[in-house]
Amino acid sequence: MLIFLHYFGGDANCWQWVASMLSPAFTCIAFNLPGCGGALPLKVLTVENYAAFIQAQVDGMGIDKYSIIGHSMGGKIAMQIAVNDISNKVKQLLLIAPSPPNTESIKPADKRKLLQVPDEALGMATVKKLAKISLSVQQLNIAVLAQINTTKAVREWWVNKGSQRPVLNVLAGITCPVIVMASENDPAIAFATIKNGVLPYLQNAHLKTIKNIGHLYPMEAPEWIAEIIEATFNQA
Numbered sequence: 001m002l003i004f005l006h007y008f009g010g011d012a013n014c015w016q017w018v019a020s021m022l023s024p025a026f027t028c029i030a031f032n033l034p035g036c037g038g039a040l041p042l043k044v045l046t047v048e049n050y051a052a053f054i055q056a057q058v059d060g061m062g063i064d065k066y067s068i069i070g071h072s073m074g075g076k077i078a079m080q081i082a083v084n085d086i087s088n089k090v091k092q093l094l095l096i097a098p099s100p101p102n103t104e105s106i107k108p109a110d111k112r113k114l115l116q117v118p119d120e121a122l123g124m125a126t127v128k129k130l131a132k133i134s135l136s137v138q139q140l141n142i143a144v145l146a147q148i149n150t151t152k153a154v155r156e157w158w159v160n161k162g163s164q165r166p167v168l169n170v171l172a173g174i175t176c177p178v179i180v181m182a183s184e185n186d187p188a189i190a191f192a193t194i195k196n197g198v199l200p201y202l203q204n205a206h207l208k209t210i211k212n213i214g215h216l217y218p219m220e221a222p223e224w225i226a227e228i229i230e231a232t233f234n235q236a
Helices: 010-020 047-059 073-084 108-114 120-130 139-146 152-160 168-173 191-197 222-232
Strands: 002-005 028-032 068-069 090-096 179-185 207-210
Touching: 002 010, 002 073, 002 139, 010 028, 010 073, 010 139, 010 222, 047 073, 068 073, 073 090, 073 168, 090 222, 108 152, 120 139, 179 222, 191 207
Parallel strands: 002 028, 002 068, 068 090, 090 179, 179 207
Antiparallel strands: none
16 A cells, blocks of 8 residues: 655645556555645644654554655655554655755745746746656646645645644654655755665665656656666555
């Protein structure tokens, strides 16, 4: 069983290309994080509450063992879920360009843009800035709509608080195997941030790298993600 958590400004639909490549060998479940993809936001926005929300959804589905794939913002939430996993339900953790467990560096100009709930033009500009290769029309439309549907509340929380919330003091609680994926050309989470701000804080983490893609990994390189999952994850 694979649980997919999307990036800031994304939604569950971005995983469909990865999931189609893994089916039917793997059961794939992608969640819209609260406040994204049309889902209502949480009343109190914290990394811990997002993790608790996902855990409650998974437990409510009767899932006993699962692996988590978390991308960017979803990566930070995935780390917290793994920390909370006292029952050892999380078998493996795949972090794709995760927001660092310390504070995420965001330039003031970028912060102002991220705080805006975009119209179609701004959403399109944001997606094209994040991607280093051309997306299909379908992928582009999905990515732009996801930007538009990310609520103001989530934007303000993530940019001002969530991305700046250190979780370093709890990472020793992650005991499952961890794979970290990163692009050397990622414009959002720099490769140096992954090497220096993520890997040193994770036990038994293995790095997988790629070049010439941007930050929209599930749409730019679904084959690469699927290949790594097939090669390293237990089927369920």
